[in-house]
Amino acid sequence: MxxxxxxxxxxxxxxxxxxxxxxxxxxxxxxxxxxxxxxxxxxxxxxxxxxxxxxxxxxxxxxxxxxxxxxxxxxxxxxxxxxxxxxxxxxxxxxxxxxxxxxxxxxxxxxxxxxxxxxxxxxxxxxxxxxEIKQTKSILNIExxxxxxxxxxxxxxxxxxxxxxxxxxxxxxxxxxxxLNSTVKYNLLKSYRKLFIFFNILFIFLIIPSDFYLQFFVISYSFIFYELIFFFLCYKRNSTYLEIN
Structure with missing residues (x-):
């Protein structure tokens, strides 16, 4: 065989x-x-x-x-x-x-x-x-x-x-x-939300140029994105709890 x-x-x-x-x-x-x-x-x-x-x-x-x-x-x-x-x-x-x-x-x-x-x-x-730095009166010209x-x-x-x-x-x-159900999602984001944000920013920084405004936008967007998801899960969890009671 x-x-x-x-x-x-x-x-x-x-x-x-x-x-x-x-x-x-x-x-x-x-x-x-x-x-x-x-x-x-x-x-x-x-x-x-x-x-x-x-x-x-x-x-x-x-x-x-x-x-x-x-x-x-x-x-x-x-x-x-x-x-x-x-x-x-x-x-x-x-x-x-x-x-x-x-x-x-x-x-x-x-x-x-x-x-x-x-x-x-x-x-x-x-x-x-x-x-590139190209100026007629500049000493340093970079092409x-x-x-x-x-x-x-x-x-x-x-x-x-x-x-x-x-x-x-x-x-x-x-x-x-x-x-994943809502409870597991809620517990994951509650415990590891900052870790997810860190790895998300790290991965994005590897593929984008080192521009201050772009990096600031990425950091702000990552925080807002995960906080909104966590807020939505909290709202959904509370709504489900109220319906049960």
Whole structure:
């Protein structure tokens, strides 16, 4: 029995590797399109050029984009092979659960990716690209030059971190809203409200620039958001208590 399972998983791993290699070849063949897609959030509002200070910068940027895109496209096929391999040992409700979990997770990731790509990332890049000091009578003049390798590394890292944080926040929000009763929610916010606020501010500070007004808005918004939720839970708890009495 172990021999047959080993043969099956070896075949499925072989299929995954072949699919990944095909994705690498196709991605490398159309690398100019992927470079345009990666730089489009910046180029749509700026006419600046990217520079490569070393000979291997462009090659490294191409490989990073190709591998990142290939992993992204081969991931659904990887999950599909895992589900098929484990299908014989799972109950039917477990199969439906893992399919729904994967489907909703994929939809949530696509939504967060599109939101970051079309809305959040262009605004952030536009804000960061304006940090230049150019004055005719000033001794200090600062002009920003954009390296293609650093840009690709930073945007990919930022996008994946943003999607991961968005997924975690959405998951805990749904869990907190639909799977917990009012009493548990009330006790959690009553005991750990400050801790939730701290981690919320910490995560947001990791993805936003160090601007005073923006940080002040984030801190104020976090406090007001959690205090309003706690106030609503207190009101709902008191209303339920009065109805019972």
């Amino acid at each position: 172990l021999y047959f399972y080993s043969i099956e998983i070896a075949y499925r791993i072989f299929y995954i590797i072949i699919s990944f290699v095909f994705c690498l070849v196709i991605g490398f063949w159309h690398v100019q399109i992927w470079l345009l897609i990666e730089t489009y959030p910046f180029l749509q509002f700026s006419n600046k050029k990217f520079i490569a200070t070393q000979t291997t910068d462009l090659i490294d940027a191409v490989w990073i984009i190709t591998f990142s895109t290939s992993f992204l496209f081969v991931y659904p096929f990887f999950v599909y092979q895992i589900v098929l391999f484990s299908k014989n040992s799972w109950y039917e409700y477990q199969i439906h659960f893992i399919i729904k979990l994967f489907f909703y997770s994929l939809m949530l990731y696509i939504i967060s990716l599109l939101f970051c790509y079309y809305f959040f990332l262009p605004i952030l890049l536009d804000f960061l690209s304006q940090w 920003i030059e954009f390296r293609i390798l650093n840009y690709v590394q930073w945007t990919l890292t930022f996008r994946y971190v943003f999607c991961f944080i968005f997924y975690i926040i959405t998951f805990f929000t749904c869990f907190f809203s639909f799977l």
